[in-house]
Amino acid sequence: MTPRPAFANCHSHAFHRALRGRAHTGRTFWGWRDGMYAVAGVLDPDLYFRLARATYAEMACAGIGAVGEFHYLHHGPGGRRYADPHAMAEAVIAAAREAGLRICLLDACYLRAGFAGEELASAQLRFAHADAASWAQDVRELAARHAGDPAVVVGAAIHSVRAVDEASLALVAGALPEAPLHVHVSEQPAENDACLAATGRTPVGLLADAGVWTSRTTAVHATHLTAADVGILGRAAGWACFCPTTEAELADGIGPSVALRDAGARITLGSDSNTVIDTFAEARGLAMHERLASGDRQGWDAAGLWRAATSDGAASLGFGDLGGFDLAESVRTAGATEPIWAATAADVVPPPELDPQWVRAELRSVVDEVWGRL
Numbered sequence: 001m002t003p004r005p006a007f008a009n010c011h012s013h014a015f016h017r018a019l020r021g022r023a024h025t026g027r028t029f030w031g032w033r034d035g036m037y038a039v040a041g042v043l044d045p046d047l048y049f050r051l052a053r054a055t056y057a058e059m060a061c062a063g064i065g066a067v068g069e070f071h072y073l074h075h076g077p078g079g080r081r082y083a084d085p086h087a088m089a090e091a092v093i094a095a096a097r098e099a100g101l102r103i104c105l106l107d108a109c110y111l112r113a114g115f116a117g118e119e120l121a122s123a124q125l126r127f128a129h130a131d132a133a134s135w136a137q138d139v140r141e142l143a144a145r146h147a148g149d150p151a152v153v154v155g156a157a158i159h160s161v162r163a164v165d166e167a168s169l170a171l172v173a174g175a176l177p178e179a180p181l182h183v184h185v186s187e188q189p190a191e192n193d194a195c196l197a198a199t200g201r202t203p204v205g206l207l208a209d210a211g212v213w214t215s216r217t218t219a220v221h222a223t224h225l226t227a228a229d230v231g232i233l234g235r236a237a238g239w240a241c242f243c244p245t246t247e248a249e250l251a252d253g254i255g256p257s258v259a260l261r262d263a264g265a266r267i268t269l270g271s272d273s274n275t276v277i278d279t280f281a282e283a284r285g286l287a288m289h290e291r292l293a294s295g296d297r298q299g300w301d302a303a304g305l306w307r308a309a310t311s312d313g314a315a316s317l318g319f320g321d322l323g324g325f326d327l328a329e330s331v332r333t334a335g336a337t338e339p340i341w342a343a344t345a346a347d348v349v350p351p352p353e354l355d356p357q358w359v360r361a362e363l364r365s366v367v368d369e370v371w372g373r374l
């Protein structure tokens with residue numbers, strides 16, 4: 001067995017785990033999103049806690065030491081606030097604690113359905129605040145609750161340029177001025193098209209004008225970028241989080257990871273929809289997608305992939321050292337001197353406090369419970 005540094009999983013939506021292997025509807029991202037909204041619609045704090053705890057336990061068994069949870073499922077059905085307005089955030093924080101993960105809870109501001117003033121769908125009512133000021137008040141209160149806890153960072157997120165209007169961006173970006181700030185950006189061409197039509201700028205350009213890109217900001221996905229967008233993100237010297245298994249599964253496209261890295265951005269990795277929880281697969285996906293798009297096999301080397309998967313990822317979430325895990329030799333890794341090209345999550349020795357049989361049974365039970373409510 002070989003000790004390895006623990007992975008940082010920088011972009012997760014824990015509840016999407018319930019969709020794995022169950023819902024293949026939707027020809028595009030937008031059709032898939034309808035199924036995701038249906039799952040969001042049936043979760044309450046108790047079920048959310050169980051689903052997130054089992055999902056995070058799967059992550060811990062896969063060698064992940066910290067998760068960046070991009071959290072927008074704030075309120076009860078119809079958008080009613082819970083008695084504790086942070087009941088859903090506290091559910092995922094408690095879930096991470098029980099699974100033995102550090103968590104960066106990235107509380108996402110979500111104000112609207114799109115540029116054209118489309119009506120919020122019923123699931124989206126659970127995500128939304130009336131305005132950026134009320135979201136900011138909530139996130140500051142949540143951050144104050146967890147200040148000083150070495151296992152919990154509260155960060156801010158802009159859900160997307162669809163969900164937050166231009167006039168609100170600076171307030172959201174500045175709500176927690178020292179904390180990590182994450183934003184979904186240019187995952188889909190349709191987002192770029194709508195943003196260009198409404199504002200005359202790309203999403204990255206629009207966010208740049210609002211002062212969003214700094215060295216504490218992570219651009220999540222960054223798939224469909226112009227050369228100017230790459231320059232903006234590189235000069236900001238922040239982070240770009242790639243989620244290769246999700247981006248492939250959702251037919252998003254292939255982002256310019258090497259161009260971003262060479263321009264000055266640091267690349268991190270996330271499991272996003274949790275259709276796969278395997279940071280080895282994400283790391284190889286990063287390298288292989290780049291090869292497929294470029295015809296060049298040299299874009300990523302093993303050291304660069306490890307850095308993205310571990311130290312750069314941890315720093316983007318506000319964490320330092322994440323500890324480590326043991327990697328077992330298996331039929332996959334035997335003979336390989338560099339396991340990043342060979343191992344899978346199944347080759348990670350689970351932490352002794354987690355029983356993989358319990359994790360498996362709990363995942364099946366809680367996913368069945370979710371689907372029983374649909």
Ligand SMILES: [Zn+2]
Nearest residue numbers: 013070184272
């Ligand atoms: Zn996401």
